[in-house]
Amino acid sequence: MEQVTIKKRQVIQVEGTGKEKNLAFANALNQIHNRVLKEREDVIVRIEPLDIQIITAEQETYTERFFFFFFPRARADYRVMLDVEVEITLIEMDTITFVEKKVADPNGLPISFGKRQRMHKEAN
Template identity: 60%
Template sequence: MMKNITIKKQQIIQVEGTGDEKHQAFAHGLNQIHGRILKEKNDVIARIEPIRIEVVKAEEETYTERFLFFFVPRVRISYRVLLDVTVEVTSIVMEEVTFVEKKVLAPNHVPLPRWMKKSHKEAIK
């Protein structure tokens, strides 16, 4: 009978995202979740599922940009969000996996032809 080797845990991860548009700021923040979880855990991650997303801070920064300090002024907008994301992480518990030891030939092993095997054994004696 197979035993269950996966475990599910919930955790809160805080990420920050920036972008020229609102949806880019959110996407940048959410794309950081996978990397942050992999840094924290040594287990094999099977699935990461966001359950709840809370906006801690959402900022809109505006400034006027000018070409050569005088010409063609335009207003630039940048968005920044700070998110608390509750995720459910399904991982594989490596301590629960039993590996069976199996002896095999080395990968660099070169098989000898049959006619050389007898003379090779005699040379070793």
């Protein structure tokens, strides 16, 4: 058998937000798989992150109040933008040759009653 898997490197830019720092990073890293699948029509075997570069890391703070006056508290939202270098192991569908076989319809029913009627008419 010939080897069909190919390894390619790619840099993907992802962005994530969350109420905590680790949730923002997790949100960004979870987008890698979907981004790779949208860009390629090949069969993806493995996606391995090799390097992560932080482009931006922002913290937005605001004061939240209950009924506009009571119980003020500070809240924060985190946003990160990352460049992630990934190594993608894939099977390129263009390189695989498929052998075509003609088979009868496996779900179809054989219709043989038409032949008997025609033979009957020809005999008369």
